[in-house]
Amino acid sequence: MSVMYSSITKKIWMSLMGLFLMTFLVVHLGINLLLLFDPTRELFNVVAHFMGTNPIIQIFQWVLFAGFAIHIVLGITLQIQNWIARPKGYKVKASSEDSFFSKYMIHTGVIIMVFLGIHFANFFFKAKIFHSIPEFILNGVNTGMEDMGILVMELFQLPEYVVGYIIALLILGFHLDHAFQSAFQSLGLNHKKYTPFIKGLGHIYSIVITLGYIIIPLFIYFTK
Amino acid sequence: MDLKLKIWRQTGPDAEGKFIHYPVHNISKDASFLEMMDILNEELVANGEEPVAFDHDCREGICGMCSLYINGHPHGPDDSITTCQLHMRKFKDGETIVIEPWRAKPFPIIKDLMVDRSAFDLIIQAGGYVSINTGGVPDANAIPIKKENADLAMDAAACIGCGACVAACKNASAMLFVSAKVSQFALLPQGKVEAKRRVEKMVAIMDDLGFGNCTNTYACEAECPKDISVANIARMNREFFVAKIS
Numbered sequence: 001m002s003v004m005y006s007s008i009t010k011k012i013w014m015s016l017m018g019l020f021l022m023t024f025l026v027v028h029l030g031i032n033l034l035l036l037f038d039p040t041r042e043l044f045n046v047v048a049h050f051m052g053t054n055p056i057i058q059i060f061q062w063v064l065f066a067g068f069a070i071h072i073v074l075g076i077t078l079q080i081q082n083w084i085a086r087p088k089g090y091k092v093k094a095s096s097e098d099s100f101f102s103k104y105m106i107h108t109g110v111i112i113m114v115f116l117g118i119h120f121a122n123f124f125f126k127a128k129i130f131h132s133i134p135e136f137i138l139n140g141v142n143t144g145m146e147d148m149g150i151l152v153m154e155l156f157q158l159p160e161y162v163v164g165y166i167i168a169l170l171i172l173g174f175h176l177d178h179a180f181q182s183a184f185q186s187l188g189l190n191h192k193k194y195t196p197f198i199k200g201l202g203h204i205y206s207i208v209i210t211l212g213y214i215i216i217p218l219f220i221y222f223t224k
Numbered sequence: 225m226d227l228k229l230k231i232w233r234q235t236g237p238d239a240e241g242k243f244i245h246y247p248v249h250n251i252s253k254d255a256s257f258l259e260m261m262d263i264l265n266e267e268l269v270a271n272g273e274e275p276v277a278f279d280h281d282c283r284e285g286i287c288g289m290c291s292l293y294i295n296g297h298p299h300g301p302d303d304s305i306t307t308c309q310l311h312m313r314k315f316k317d318g319e320t321i322v323i324e325p326w327r328a329k330p331f332p333i334i335k336d337l338m339v340d341r342s343a344f345d346l347i348i349q350a351g352g353y354v355s356i357n358t359g360g361v362p363d364a365n366a367i368p369i370k371k372e373n374a375d376l377a378m379d380a381a382a383c384i385g386c387g388a389c390v391a392a393c394k395n396a397s398a399m400l401f402v403s404a405k406v407s408q409f410a411l412l413p414q415g416k417v418e419a420k421r422r423v424e425k426m427v428a429i430m431d432d433l434g435f436g437n438c439t440n441t442y443a444c445e446a447e448c449p450k451d452i453s454v455a456n457i458a459r460m461n462r463e464f465f466v467a468k469i470s
Contacts, residue, residue, distance in 0.1 A: 006427055007397075007437040008464045078437045082395035085329050085436030091230075091243065092296040092322045096392050096443035103394060103441060182440040188462030190455045 007081075008186075010074050015183035017071040022176065022183075022205070024064055029212045032152075036219055041149030045136045048148040052127060072113060079106040101178040108175040115168035122155060123148070156220040165217050173210030180205055225251045225312055228320040229264065231276055234333050241333070243322075257300060257310040258283060258290065277336040283308040285449065288384030291391070292337055293324040298388035298447045306386060306449045326387055328396035330433040343433045344385050344401060350429040351422035352405040354414050373411045380407035382450040389444035389452070395436030400444035402430050403460035404452045410463050420467040427464055 005013075031051070034043040051057050101108070126132050127146060136147035155161050180202030184190070189198075226249045234241030248267075251260050258280050265275035281289035290307040294300040300310040315321060325333050330343040381404075389400035406423050409415025415422075438457060445454045 006464075007399075007431050007435075008427055008461055009468070011437065012461070012465060078439070082397075082436040082439070085396040085434055086327055086394075087329055088327055090293060090296070090324055090327055091232075092293075092324070094392065094394065094443065095296040097446040098441040098443040102439055105439060178440070185440045185454070185458050186438075186461060188458045188460075188465060190458030192455070195455075 007078075010078055011186040013070060014074045014078065015186035017067045017074070018179050018183050020067045021064075021071060022180065024067075025176075025209055029209060032216050033212065035149060035152060035216060040138060041136070041147065041153070042138055044149045044152075045143070045145050045147060049145040052146070052148075068116070072109075075106065075109050099178055099182075101174045102182065105175065105178060108171045111168065111171045112175060115172075123151060126151065152216075153220055153224065156217040157224060159221070162217045162221050166214050169210050169213045172213075173206045176206035176209060177203060225253055225315070225317045227251060227260075227312075227315065227318070230320060230322045231337070232324050233276070233336055234325075235274075236335060237332055251312055253311070253313040255312045256283070256308060257292075257294070257312065258308050260312055277334070277338045279338050280308060285309045286384060288386040291326050291339065291386060291388070293326060293391055295322055298326070298391040299386075299449050304449060304451050306384075309449075326391040328387075328390045328435070330396075330398075330435055331387060331390065339387075341385070341387050343435070344387065344398070346433065347398070347402055347426050347429050348385075348405065351418070351425040352409075354409060355418060367413050369412060377408050377411040380404040380411070380452065380456055383408075383448075383452050384450060386449060388447050388449060390435065392443040392447035393436065393438075394441060394443065395439055397438045397444070398430050398433075398435040399438040399457050399460070400448060400452055400454065402426050403456035406460045406463055407456040410459065419463060420470065423460060423463040423467050427460075 031044065031047050034047060035041065038044065127148065133146040133148060133151060136143045136145045136149070156165075181195070181199045184195070184198050226247070229246040229248060230243050231246060232241055233244045246264055246268075248260065248264050251263065255263070258278075261276065261278060268275045279289045279291050281287045283290075285306045285308060288306075290299075292299070292307045294307070294310075299305060299307045300314065302310055302314050323337060325337045326339045326341075328339075331339040331341055334340050383401060383404035385401060387398075387401070390396050390398050393400075406426060409422060410419050440454070440457075442454050445452065
């Protein structure tokens with residue numbers, strides 16, 4: 001299906017979905033950071049409960065899934081077409097000056113996709129399909145909410161999970177570093193005055209997002 | 225200078241190719257790269273061997289005929305020049321130089337280092353022109369044009385269609401070439417009349433020919449002998465988007 005559309009149409013959709021997913025990362029990080037400021041996990045669980053039950057968010061989560069699906073399908077389609085466009089490669093590896101992470105978007109993208117699968121299995125499926133999350137008991141009172149916070153805390157006690165999570169987030173950071181400015185370029189938003197600013201903002205965004213997510217497992221692992 | 229050349233040899237479009245090693249001796253550092261290739265070919269002919277086929281014409285960097293992927297760079301290691309403008313002083317004595325043809329599905333190899341770049345002609349035929357079917361030559365100063373736009377259009381028009389952008393791109397994308405050709409018209413009032421039809425047709429034929437998709441690596445801009453900016457690619461994306469929704 002996606003093969004039918006022109007290269008630029010695919011790139012425009014790719015960048016729109018990418019920018020949408022980037023806004024989602026900010027919201028998700030904001031919620032995760034609540035775990036750092038509230039040892040009772042109440043703040044985090046209240047927000048997680050809201051996100052899991054609010055009817056508007058429930059509809060919107062399907063928009064988010066569609067965003068992921070479109071971004072992934074288009075990314076793979078574009079890459080396959082790119083491989084076909086050069087059936088025989090060069091003997092000497094290209095050493096042109098270029099955007100470094102841009103060369104590895106499919107590789108970082110596939111790793112992020114696998115991480116997303118694991119992330120879903122650990123949290124989303126447990127909450128939405130298997131309903132296997134313990135209830136949140138605060139000061140001896142059953143709040144009627146699921147204790148998503150304890151799930152995070154338990155996983156971040158496991159050193160192998162913490163290491164895997166940090167590696168996945170670093171790779172996400174590399175992906176975002178190119179993705180941010182690339183999205184603007186694909187949408188035709190290039191300007192001699194603003195493009196350097198967008199590139200700088202992209203670096204800051206990817207560093208803040210990566211460090212923001214990484215600090216949480218490190219904090220939990222070393223303080224519990 | 226003494227050099228070790230490693231050159232891709234292929235007798236025809238469907239033949240199996242391979243790298244052949246050729247030592248060359250006593251090359252002047254002031255010789256151009258193509259003169260060095262001429263010296264090699266003269267030796268090969270004198271020995272009764274088939275000379276290496278490579279494209280060239282004006283040898284002054286304006287025709288866009290020369291190509292060659294030299295040590296991992298289209299048009300060699302120097303910036304903002306074509307292969308014919310490259311000089312041997314850019315290499316070290318005793319260096320091994322690997323010379324390959326442009327590699328892209330829409331640029332099939334004709335022989336050795338020569339590739340068929342008529343795919344670019346087909347893209348131009350699809351819309352890279354302004355249709356003026358009747359009347360005399362209009363006065364060049366009759367239509368006011370902003371100096372900035374005139375400069376940008378002139379910069380885009382500097383593209384010689386050599387294909388280095390396709391050769392450099394990891395995806396063999398032709399976006400820099402096509403965007404330069406779209407931009408040089410889109411920026412000027414005479415080109416605006418057919419802008420929508422032009423960008424749609426040129427992008428469609430570019431895709432049909434099997435060029436890859438742009439992933440904004442910007443290797444094309446780094447290797448372009450005429451310093452065509454990737455800002456042209458963004459302009460073409462804008463032009464295409466506006467054309468599709470209007």
